[in-house]
Amino acid sequence: MVAKVAHESKMAIKVFKLIVLVLVFIMLAMHTTIGEKDCYNEKFLVKAVCHNSIKLSGPYVPPNDPCRAAVEASDMLCICGIFKAADEVAISMTKFVELAKDCNKPLENPVTTTTTKSIIAMGIYENWHSVHQ
16 A cells, blocks of 8 residues: 555656646747737738838838838837847848837837847947948
8 A cells, every 4th residue: 555655656746747847848938928018920010011111221211101000000119129139130220219210109218128228239330330331
C-alpha cells in the first residue's frame, strides 16, 4: 500500500512538472504580455499602406487618404512601443512621428518610452546622415 502511494505521488509530481513546463512555454510563446495591447496588425497595416510616407529614402511625403484612414484607426503610440530594431532600419522613425502628427494622432509625451527615445536618436542620426552624405 505504501509503495502504491509513493508511486502515485511520484506520478503526480511528474504531471505537475509537465503542466508547469507547458504553462511556461505558452507564456513565452505568446505574442503579447498580460496588459499589453495587441497592435501588431495595426503596425503591419500602417507600414504597408503608408510606405511612401515613412520610407527611409527621399523626402517625407504627406499621407494619402488610405494611409490617413489606417493611421486614424490605429493606436500610434502602441505601434511605437512594439517597434523592433528591424523596423528601425526599414522605415524612418522621424517620418513615422511626422505621419502621426499629420494625421492628428501625435505621439503624446514621446520622451517617456524607450522606442520613442530611439525614434529621437534615429531622427538625429537621419538628420546627420543626410547632411554628411
